[in-house]
Structure formats: structure tokens, C-alpha cells
Amino acid sequence: MFAPQAASYYRDMKISSPTLSSRCADLLRRGIDRLNAQQYAIAEALFREILAQDARHVGAWHQLGVTLARQQQFAQGEAALRHALSLHENGELQRDLAWTLLWQGRDTEAVAAYYSAINLGVREARVFNNLGNLLKKHNDTAHAEAAYRAAIETDPAYALAHGNLAMLQQDAGHFEAAEASLRKALELDPKAMHLWQCYGGLLERLNRLDEADEAYCRGERWESVQFVRRRVAHWTDLDLIDQAALQMVASGAAENLTPWGLLGIPALTPGLHREAGRRFAHTRWRGELAAQPLVARGAGLAEALAACDAGARLRIGYLSADFHEHATLRLLAGVLELHDAARFDIHLYSYGIHAPDAFWRTRLAAMPVTFHAIGGLTDAQAAAQIVRDGIHLLVDLKGYTTDMRLGITALRPAPVIVSWLGYPGSLGAPRLADYIIGDAVVTPAAAASHYSETLALMPHCYQPNDHRRERDPQRPSRAAAGLPERGFVFCSFNQTFKLNARMASIWARLLSATPASVLWLLDPGNERARARLHAFFETQGVARERVIFAPRLAQEAHLARLQLADLALDTLPTGSHTTGSDALWAGVPMVSAVGALFAGRVGASLLHAVGLDELVAHDLDGYFQIALALASDPAWHAQIRKRLAQARSEAPLFDTRRFTCDLERLFMAIVRREAEGGQGPVAVQ
Structure with a gap:
């Protein structure tokens, strides 16, 4: 929303009211100055003083509407702007009306107002860009692209429009064009953190993860840096990066900070995670959150x-x-x-x-x-x-x-x-x-x-x-699954971003304490990630042949091979979810520990629901001791597996009918x- 810089903005208006008095003109100038200085209470008082003298003063009604909307009094601001429009139709009024409608979640009306502003001669890059955003949101991609290109034509140096065009091109699968548009946007505004985030996101989507890491760093988007590094097991300097990411959450320094990507940070607290969600919601859906609810809570x-x-x-x-x-x-x-x-x-x-x-x-x-x-x-x-x-x-x-x-x-x-x-x-x-x-x-x-x-x-x-999932599918041979013929098999088929140095160190201790054992991990799908994981375990004294990567398979084939594992190892701070259910369904016990977050307590919940609470530790030292005892005591391990097999028919976790009734x-x-x-x-x- 834009406020004019001087009362001369209204000089050429042809209205029926008398010529503006010098007193009103002075009040309007002062009010606009206060508005631009964000001194809204003073600005509002000045505009109302004008209206007390001249109730048909279009400029005062216009700027009063802007001032009210800036104070998030959108309905009152809209009313003032519509009153100004009833006295005199012009593009700037339609432009600012569109903004108030946008904030109220009335997108269709906002689009109409933006088009009216354009038809009345407004040629501002921000107007075309805002229109493009609304059209994109409503899946009108052809007209959204035209709006973004109009913004660029109006102001070729308007980096935000280049960036928004890039996102539209990316969504359409035109990755080469999207990268060109983002490079142009960054050339125009190399310090724009949002643009670096977008560029990093595009590179991440193209699986150019090292380049994505660099782009995120350039934009100081530390929450994205830590996430992409965890995806490729790049654990160097993560403590400092994590601190910077959490500080961004606490201070509200970054918009569009996706809460899901924070779940791998060990120091993330439940309260801070909730705050990240709140900020993300009010950034992404501020118009919808401000709109009148379609259905009142509890109605009917x-x-x-x-x-x-x-x-x-x-x-x-x-x-x-x-x-x-x-x-x-x-x-x-x-x-x-x-x-x-x-x-x-x-x-x-x-x-x-x-x-x-x-x-x-x-x-x-x-x-x-x-x-x-x-x-x-x-x-x-x-x-x-x-x-x-x-x-x-x-x-x-x-x-x-x-x-x-x-x-x-x-x-x-x-x-x-x-x-x-x-x-x-x-x-x-x-x-x-x-x-x-x-x-x-x-x-x-x-x-x-x-x-x-x-x-x-x-x-x-x-x-x-x-x-209705298949019970006891035909399991492959250990050789066919890439496993040695003998030896205890620890496994973790969690996504790579859930792994970290602390958990991997515990796993290395388990391997060292269990002769001939191996660790079976889900293949991260990235050669550098595989190399980093092997290198880490070698620093812990574990030979690379004892860390085996399992290729990604369809669900049925995965459940069949999973039966070859002896013990599933949960992760923290984010643990096994579907991965944990899969292991237990396949008859593979899992050891877990209770985390601080919802995401770190799922494994404990699953084990509780199959009657294996003794496999849930209170801390990671207890986690290590339970896992080592299972690997070292064949009789106890066999007893646990027998109980788990019985649980598939008796435990609440696998009783779908009982779950549905609950x-x-x-x-x-x-x-x-x-x-x-x-x-x-x-x-x-």
C-alpha cells in the first residue's frame, strides 16, 4: 500500500466539492508525512480534522483508509476507501482498496480491484506483482505469468518479480528458465535472503545439494543450511548453524521458515517449534487467517x-x-x-x-x-x-x-x-x-x-x-539383500536427515561391542552422503564394509527384506514413525528413547502399544545398554521376537478395527x- 508524498497528488481531481483550502492542504501534507513515518495515530487525527471541515475531501478519505488499514483495521479502512471512490474514481484508490481486500482474504475482489487500478492507468511494478501472486494462488498461471512479465516490463530492475516468475516456472517444471530468472533476480538484489532461499530450494529440488548448501549460506538461511546438510550427512559446524537457525526462529528474522525442516536440530524445544509454526502460518496465509470464517467454530x-x-x-x-x-x-x-x-x-x-x-x-x-x-x-x-x-x-x-x-x-x-x-x-x-x-x-x-x-x-x-498388509512375505536371502551370511544386523531405515553424529557414535559403539555385526541403513541416494557416512564410522573404528546401504524399494519388497534385520535402532531428536511401524510389523524389535518433541516420542508410543515398554530408554545411555543387551543375549532377543510375533495378532497397535472404533x-x-x-x-x- 502506498501513500502519496504530497497533496499535489490530488490536484487534477475533478470533484464537485470546493477547491481545497490552504489549511486542508497543509493538514493533508502533514498527515501524509506522519503516515510515512508510521505515526498512525497522529496521521489519523489530521485526516479526520480535514474531514470535519470538508466531508467530501477525497484525499483525506483516501489517506484515512490507508492509515486505518496500516493499523490492521481493514474493514474500517475499506469503508473509507470505498467512500473516497464514491466521490471520485481513480486508480490509486483501487490499488489501495485491493490491498485491504487482500489482507481480509477476499482474493477475488482484490484481483478485480487491481485490474480496475491498472485499467485506470496505474503502472506500478508492485501492483502487477501483487496481482500475479493472487492469480498464481488461484491456479491462473497463464495470467499470473503475464502479470509478472508486466511488472518486469514496468521496472526491469524489480528483483521480486523476477523471483516470483521463477517460482511459477519451477512449479511448471521449466527448471532451466526458473534458474535463469532467479539468477537475474539475484543479480539485481544479491542480498535478498528470500531469493537465495528460493534459489537454494530450486537447486535442492534438482538434487544439486552442494550448490543448494552454498546458496542457502549466501542468503544466511541457516535453517535451510542445516536441513540440506543433514540430508547429505554433512555434520561439520552443525552446532553453530543450528544455533543461528534457532535464533532466526526466536527473533522472527526469516519469513517462510518451514517448521518441518527444523526437526533434525537437537536443541529445538517444543515451545520454539510451536513458535516457528505460528510465524510460518502468519507469513504464508495471512490473508486467509484474517478473512471472515466460512463456518463459525462449533456451528451446528x-x-x-x-x-x-x-x-x-x-x-x-x-x-x-x-x-x-x-x-x-x-x-x-x-x-x-x-x-x-x-x-x-x-x-x-x-x-x-x-x-x-x-x-x-x-x-x-x-x-x-x-x-x-x-x-x-x-x-x-x-x-x-x-x-x-x-x-x-x-x-x-x-x-x-x-x-x-x-x-x-x-x-x-x-x-x-x-x-x-x-x-x-x-x-x-x-x-x-x-x-x-x-x-x-x-x-x-x-x-x-x-x-x-x-x-x-x-x-x-x-x-x-x-x-490388510501382507504378513510374513517371502523374504529374500541375506546375500540377495547385500548382507553377510552371519552376524547380528542392526538397522535404521530412517531418512538421512534424521541421523546425526551423536546417534551414529552410539551405533558405532554397538558395532564395536558386537563382533561380526553390521549396520544396515537406507541408501541416502547421494554419493557424497554415502562417503561421509562411511568416513564417519571409520573415524569411530568401524570398517566401511560393516555399514551397508539398502536401496529404496517398493513397500511390499521392503517389508519382505526387513525381516532379515535383528534390531531396529530409533533416532533422536526425530525418530521412526512409519519406519518404526514397518519394523515392528516385520517382527523386528526396536530400541528407542523418549525425546522432547512429538517427533521424538513416536517410537516410544509404538513400543508401548505392542507391550514392549522395556525397549524404551529414558536417555541415550540407557538406549545403548538396551540395544547391546539384545545383541548380546540371544535368549532375551528370541523372547522379545516371540512376544512381538504374538503382538501382531493381539496388541492394540495392529488391531485396526479396535483403532477405528477408538x-x-x-x-x-x-x-x-x-x-x-x-x-x-x-x-x-
Whole structure:
């Protein structure tokens, strides 16, 4: 939003009111000076003084609207600007009206106002750029590109428009063009941290990870530096980089700082992680968060409960992009099949760019659900469809993970919104989700202050499992899996970014204390990462042939080979999630320790739900002792494996029908709490 620098801005307006008095002109100049100095209270008083003398003073109404909007009084600012427009139509008024509409989440009206400003002669690069951002957000990529190019034509030195054009080109898969646009943007503004972040992101997407590291460093985007280094096991100087990243979170120094990428930092606290989520949400979806909710919280739920008592169904919506090859969401398939169709009307909303794969196409046919492909809709259109479908409880399955579209939930398309499964932590912004589903281990009641959401606790484990996964598939030979014929096999199939020097040092001690043992890791897919891991273990006295990398395989083949492992090793500060469930399903015990974060307590929750709490340590020294005892005591190891085999038929973790019933009871408890009121966590026993 722009304020003119002098009252001469209005000189040529043809309005019916008398010529501006010198007194009003002086007040307008002074008011604009105070506005530009961000002394909003004084500026507002000066503009109102003008209006007390001349109620039809367009300039005063205009600048009063700007001043109110700058103070986040967007509705009042809009009213003042519209009054000015009723007295005199001009492009600058339409431009500033667009800004107030944008902040209120009224994108369609904002687009119309920007076009009106342009049609009335406004030729400002920022206007074209803002219009492009709105059009891109609404999937109108052709017109968005035209707007960005108009911004560049208007001001070839406007680096931000070059950068935004690059992001549009990247999303379209035009990586060479995107890199050229980003290089131009950085040439124009080499100190722009946001542009370096974008360039690093493009290089990371192209798997040019060393270049991405350099780009992030150039832009001092330390949270991205630490994440990409962890991806390639580059652990040098990470303590200092981690400190800088956490300081960026605490100070709010960086916008668009994705909370997911912080989870590998050992010093990250739950409170700081929540704050990162809050800042990210208000950076990414500020307009949506400021907009009038489509559905008021709790609206209609008392009536819904009464209808359910009379035999009607509660309408549950699940929102995700991952109804394709995604291991975590596959665990939900059994729950969706077992939902009680007589009591619950289930809707799946898929905004992913991929159509459901063969797994989901087969399973969807057996599910009592209605599937909605909403990938071609804008956030506002998708939210409007959810409203039309009358969803009572909406479950977001993504959180702050890849391809998230929390702009949909920010618009509040349902009376109660729940965060579950995809993201292990608080979203930080209460409007994005009212509840987070956890359990007494991952989200203990004592940790409630670390969440912007109300805790909703499952009785055993928050993570579902699929009862139709194949049991005991034909395992390959050890030789076929790249393992030696003999020797104890420790394994960790977690992503490389979850590994760190402290955990790897413990694993090296286990290898040294267990003759002929090997460590089986998921191949990081990067030669330098493999070399760094081998080099690290060699510094710990472990020969490189004892660290074996397993190639990535399809889920069924992976579960088959996983049976060859003897013990799974959990990681901290972020632990095994689906990886842990896979190991336990394959009959492989896992040793874990309780971390500070939700993401570091999942392994403990899984083990609790299969009745193996003795494999959960309170600290990493205890973790080492438990793992060493299992590797050194064949009788105890055999006993644990026998108990785990029995647990597949008896334990709550693998009882999908029981889990589904518990989840349905939890949904009803949440709805009842919203309808009737209540304090503290919601839990079912």
C-alpha cells in the first residue's frame, strides 16, 4: 500500500466539492508525512480534522483508509476507501482498496480491484506483482505469468518479480528458465535472503545439494543450511548453524521458515517449534487467517449430535494430497475401510497432483467413502465445496509437510478442524486446527502448553496400522539383500536427515561391542552422503564394509527384506514413525528413547502399544545398554521376537478395527466438547 508524498497528488481531481483550502492542504501534507513515518495515530487525527471541515475531501478519505488499514483495521479502512471512490474514481484508490481486500482474504475482489487500478492507468511494478501472486494462488498461471512479465516490463530492475516468475516456472517444471530468472533476480538484489532461499530450494529440488548448501549460506538461511546438510550427512559446524537457525526462529528474522525442516536440530524445544509454526502460518496465509470464517467454530454441532442420536450420520472429511505412493497415508487405508458407514459419512478430499495409484484405486473400491478430487480448485473453491458438503469435522492429514494446502483450513470450512498423522507437532496458529490427535506418550497432558491445538488423545497409539498388509512375505536371502551370511544386523531405515553424529557414535559403539555385526541403513541416494557416512564410522573404528546401504524399494519388497534385520535402532531428536511401524510389523524389535518433541516420542508410543515398554530408554545411555543387551543375549532377543510375533495378532497397535472404533469415539467426544463446552484434553479410554 502506498501513500502519496504530497497533496499535489490530488490536484487534477475533478470533484464537485470546493477547491481545497490552504489549511486542508497543509493538514493533508502533514498527515501524509506522519503516515510515512508510521505515526498512525497522529496521521489519523489530521485526516479526520480535514474531514470535519470538508466531508467530501477525497484525499483525506483516501489517506484515512490507508492509515486505518496500516493499523490492521481493514474493514474500517475499506469503508473509507470505498467512500473516497464514491466521490471520485481513480486508480490509486483501487490499488489501495485491493490491498485491504487482500489482507481480509477476499482474493477475488482484490484481483478485480487491481485490474480496475491498472485499467485506470496505474503502472506500478508492485501492483502487477501483487496481482500475479493472487492469480498464481488461484491456479491462473497463464495470467499470473503475464502479470509478472508486466511488472518486469514496468521496472526491469524489480528483483521480486523476477523471483516470483521463477517460482511459477519451477512449479511448471521449466527448471532451466526458473534458474535463469532467479539468477537475474539475484543479480539485481544479491542480498535478498528470500531469493537465495528460493534459489537454494530450486537447486535442492534438482538434487544439486552442494550448490543448494552454498546458496542457502549466501542468503544466511541457516535453517535451510542445516536441513540440506543433514540430508547429505554433512555434520561439520552443525552446532553453530543450528544455533543461528534457532535464533532466526526466536527473533522472527526469516519469513517462510518451514517448521518441518527444523526437526533434525537437537536443541529445538517444543515451545520454539510451536513458535516457528505460528510465524510460518502468519507469513504464508495471512490473508486467509484474517478473512471472515466460512463456518463459525462449533456451528451446528449440537444439532448434528441430536440428529445422530436419531439415526443420522456425522459427516467426517479427510483432507490430503497423498492418496498415491505415500507410506504414512497407506497406514490409514484399513481405518477408512472399517469406518462404521451407518454412523459416519466419510469424505476424502484429495488436492494432490497425482491421481490415486493402483493401491488406492483398489482400496477405495472397498471403502464406504465419497472421494473428491479437488486438485484443480483454488483454496477458496475447495473450502467452499467442503462447506457445501456440510462436513461436521474436517481432518487435515498434512500439516506442514510437502504439498500442504493449509489455506483451505485457514478459511474455516467446517465447524471443527483436527490435525492428525502427517505432521508431528503443533501448527502454532489456532485457526488452522482446533485439535491435534496424539496419545499419552507423544502428546502427554503435561505438554498441552506446547500446542496451539487442544490435545485429543487416543487410548493406545495415535498412529494407525493397516490390517490388510501382507504378513510374513517371502523374504529374500541375506546375500540377495547385500548382507553377510552371519552376524547380528542392526538397522535404521530412517531418512538421512534424521541421523546425526551423536546417534551414529552410539551405533558405532554397538558395532564395536558386537563382533561380526553390521549396520544396515537406507541408501541416502547421494554419493557424497554415502562417503561421509562411511568416513564417519571409520573415524569411530568401524570398517566401511560393516555399514551397508539398502536401496529404496517398493513397500511390499521392503517389508519382505526387513525381516532379515535383528534390531531396529530409533533416532533422536526425530525418530521412526512409519519406519518404526514397518519394523515392528516385520517382527523386528526396536530400541528407542523418549525425546522432547512429538517427533521424538513416536517410537516410544509404538513400543508401548505392542507391550514392549522395556525397549524404551529414558536417555541415550540407557538406549545403548538396551540395544547391546539384545545383541548380546540371544535368549532375551528370541523372547522379545516371540512376544512381538504374538503382538501382531493381539496388541492394540495392529488391531485396526479396535483403532477405528477408538478413533470414532474420539471424533464424537471432540464434537460433543465443541457443542457442550469443556476444558483440558479430550481423551477416550
